[in-house]
Amino acid sequence: MNVIVDYQAGNLANLKNALDHLGLESQIATDASAVKAASHILMPGVGAFYPAMESLRQSGMMEAILEQIAAGIPFLGICVGLQLLFAEGQENGSHPGLGLIEGSVVRFKHQLKIPQMGWNQVAFCREDPLLKNIPDHSYFYFVHSYHGVPSKPEITLGTTDYGLSFTSVLQTGNIWGVQFHPEKSQTVGLELLKNFCSF
């Protein structure tokens, strides 16, 4: 079962709608037992880093997610769901994240408008099954003020330019993360979700 993690960090209906549209069954998880039943875990999220992390912890789902990832279950973090994978988030002070990816989540430090809101291109760094049938430099829909900076550059799967070139897709082992919203990125976004759920 594809499981969408609901930790009170934004609306999950649109991710579920996208999976429904693809004919993929999914279930929204609000507790650890539902996470433990997952074959694939999708973790969306909007909002601030610390409250998201807190609610993940308090719901008891954090440990279940870590266990599942350790057991090899494919995991896809979306937007804040990607950012939480990092060791540290710097939104409103320094806060620890899940620590599955070395590095920090930092705010854009340029003069462009923040948040980055709209469609931007992703340049692929290497081949990966997540990006199957998706043309390089496709546009995806972004809404964010912070971005993750992995310590190991080799985990970057795609980059996007917004005042600087930042990591917009990453992969390490059975963990994938995308800074954009595939559920709002039309054809290419749906393709990405389909790819993930077929792992």
Next chain:
Amino acid sequence: MLAKRIIPCLDIKNGRVVKGTSFVSLRDAGDPLELAKLYNEQSADELVFLDIAATQENRGTTIELASRLARELFIPFTIGGGISSVEQIRALVTAGADKVSINSSAIHSPNLITEGANRFGSQCIVVAMDVKRSGSHWKVFTHGGTRETDLDAFQWALEVEKRGAGEILLTSMDADGQKTGYDLIITSQISKALNIPVIASGGGGELVHFKDALEEGAADAVLAASVFHYGKYTISEVKEYLHLHQIPVRLTR
């Protein structure tokens, strides 16, 4: 590079699409979902739906529409019209709207912007402003442009950003429906002073108007209605034109 967005706006009344010229003389232009799908195929970057009746009775219809749209459209969409409480925002967001647009209520109770942004994130809160030139200043109007306020457009835009809005939808009432181009002066003044995106609205009729709004007007996105509804240009044609003029846009084929 972040693409400039082209956003068709659909005025909704009782679940149907209507579009007025300068806010009067409505004409029926069809089913919102059908039109939305068409625009989606034409590579619209987002869609805005404004419930222009927004009465108590049809609020349910709008929420139903949001949920219908969310099940079939996989691009962001905004719903606006008569939104005056956090509870209404919640209902629309839960139904699947990515953003809500608030206008008159933001002026009467600016706290709605702050509360909405705190609860649902700034990215969710679009503040719509209807403005009209008065000498060297622009005044803000409410209630579909029928009531003048004392607010100066520029000052109000600064306040809206400070309160946590994620975006401003700026409509020039002078230009709206005239098809003579966007109001480049107030659009660029506000867009350059603010750190949040500004959507230019009102006056789009020719291809060059879109280019002007994005370059001289410094807008981040352009909204238009009748030019698309009546098929003068398709969204793809507008985007091809902008692309030809080195403006970054999302082209899909």
